[in-house]
Amino acid sequence: MRLSRYFLPVLKETPSEAQIASHRLMLRAGMIKQSSAGIYSWLPMGFKVLKKIETIVHDEQMRAGHIPMLMPTLQSADLWKESGRYDDYGKEMLRISDRHGRDMLYGPTNEELITDIFRSHVNSYKDLPLTLYHIQWKFRDEVRPRFGVMRGREFYMKDGYNFDLTKEDALHAYNRHLVSYLRSYERMGLQAIPMRADGGPIGGDYTHEFLVLAETGESEVFYDSDVTDLSFGDREIDYDSVEQCQGVLEEFTTKYARTDETHDEAAFNDVPEERRRTARGIEVGQIFYFGTKYSEALGAKVQGPNGKPTPVHMGSHGIGVSRLLGAIIEASHDDKGIIWPEGVTPFHCGIVNLKQGDDEADAACNQLYAALTAAGLEPLYDDRKERAGGKFATMDLIGLPWRITVGPRGLKNGVVELTSRRTGESVELSPEEAVKKVAEIYAPHMTSRGF
């Protein structure tokens, strides 16, 4: 993309309404614009990152054998009355009346709807196990929406639901989700620590939240510092293997790591003192096993091997897709702007032309642009007639991990400059070497299969 043809309305001034870094930086970098309280338009660069995150989530869910579908944003109130949650949900549920006066609502979650789909179509234990998921806009009518996309009213979320014949099978589904979530967050360049959590209104004994450590996190967290050394890495996993998935769960959840809701001072004190940590965390996902709670309430039963109707064991599992943009920025920025991890960056590489209008510099930039594109990468070429200082400031603000700077002086020596946004370090390379280097850096991230 050439910046002269893009829509990237960066702001010079820091918007006064933004209290935290991610909100401030998303506004300043022209990624979002509030359209009404807690509701945002995703401007082109914000939308691009949202799609990158969504693509990773889809990719890892499909890899785990979970099946994508899509439920609507608006739901009839009837199913919620049947499950008993219509009255429980309070004012955070946006209730709507259509032209015929029917009670509708903007779905805050989808346990009822998915269970209805299940009970309409699945009759036999032979059709299990089954895990369905979708990524869809949801609405939660917060009293005081704030922190930008971190606590918006209209938000984008992946929610998945497993249906299993037995508790053992459902716990395997739980473990599969844990593994696929660890992989997803790592691909986004995030460390998200699974922590024992509280069931809350969804209920359930088995539940873990995934938290990203950040000063602005809404939860206080307590953990054994050993958990921050864990990483899934590029190991292979067979999602059909109960042992392998259970092994990952144990590896990642045995050490102490809890939010304030489930914190147990005595257990925490068993952690050697030098490894005890207290910090703040941002919740970016949660997994639940809640047994037969919804299947009993909504009559989701299958004919079991014994021929008898058997309520299925369910769980629900969520990733906050739109919220993740905020979490990633909270975890990865400096005073100049955002620092995107390679896995989610909106463009792979910036190109800064130090002397726009100079024939040689323009030609070199155009060649770099073509070569990066031919390598399957997406560069953002700042081809505006602006001072170098302004171009660097924009690149630092929007946070592309790599920048190639092209100027007449370097070109005389046959080199351009490749700079890391994270470290600020630069190396001089021939244009061909620079393209090769950038392509190598991104090779591990070009793995999504799409639809």
Place this chain on the structure above:
Amino acid sequence: MRLSRYFLPVLKETPSEAQIASHRLMLRAGMIKQSSAGIYSWLPMGFKVLKKIETIVHDEQMRAGHIPMLMPTLQSADLWKESGRYDDYGKEMLRISDRHGRDMLYGPTNEELITDIFRSHVNSYKDLPLTLYHIQWKFRDEVRPRFGVMRGREFYMKDGYNFDLTKEDALHAYNRHLVSYLRSYERMGLQAIPMRADGGPIGGDYTHEFLVLAETGESEVFYDSDVTDLSFGDREIDYDSVEQCQGVLEEFTTKYARTDETHDEAAFNDVPEERRRTARGIEVGQIFYFGTKYSEALGAKVQGPNGKPTPVHMGSHGIGVSRLLGAIIEASHDDKGIIWPEGVTPFHCGIVNLKQGDDEADAACNQLYAALTAAGLEPLYDDRKERAGGKFATMDLIGLPWRITVGPRGLKNGVVELTSRRTGESVELSPEEAVKKVAEIYAPHMTSRGF
């Protein structure tokens, strides 16, 4: 995908509520499930086709230089009061009151919101031309929703908006949209004829609707049969070239083709009698140039070259993404089921194992599955223990364009059978040749670049 692990709830019986073929077939093929009047859940196979269509639309819009973004589903009523359309829109607009009693609505279209984004961020003619678009769920509270996704209440639509300094520039944007729409529909295997249309509530003198000819179409259409011979084909186009885009417009819109709304009997009679056709059509898109109507009403002005504030020339351009599934099926089915065009088929190729459980047949199917996957294709392998007749009926119903049938008798001779869903014709080939043939067929369709 192995069918034993998929969620494809095909129905044996024809649902009584479905009046037209596409609605009936989408229900029978387990693609959608109504959750409330005019609101559908997209079951896995329906969702997959929806994504294929969405991907083509994104791909062709980006190719035309239009910039993707995303506006929210819910909007504040304020902007609509400012434009004067809040009262005009009537009961089809779903009006919502949030917990603080603020007037909101579920967006039926986005002229107001995009114009607000534009006026907040763009100040100079130097930032033009600019075309922004998004694909988002919209809501239209129809009195009598019917025909499945063809006339649902919650529907998925691409809408794009161009902002230009002059009428000439805006008409070039109009032409770019026409070209990109022709390309999009052709990639979906559809012939959609641009017809002179009526501005309706959006207004505008220049507007064309794109219609797919089908008996169940909601519009009566009148056209010169020569228009059905036109095709964009695989010609190259330079979207920056005013002449090229204008040339395509003239080629595709000079011959008589109008809906009943704009039909002109006298002009129609100038068409040689043997080429005059009357038929029915399904509207799958519409493009508008409406001048400065919204920019004046909402104060979207830029500083012109003369230094004076100048209202921008705008147009809006829509493709009915969810509706297209219905339109494609209406245009392409037979009495056994759907016949997907290659460009949008949910799976590229079916594999039918005639003797599930037979070691040799199972091994051959597994090898085919692996080879097709390695070739970048997505097969659907019916690995259920069911009679061959049932497997064929399911494949015919769900309409994958190509099927490979594997049985012990063929394997003895080293062959499998490759069958075209459209013609019913079969050829015997070695498994390797069958994979090669299918890969060749799909090569022209594997062109989307994604995000």
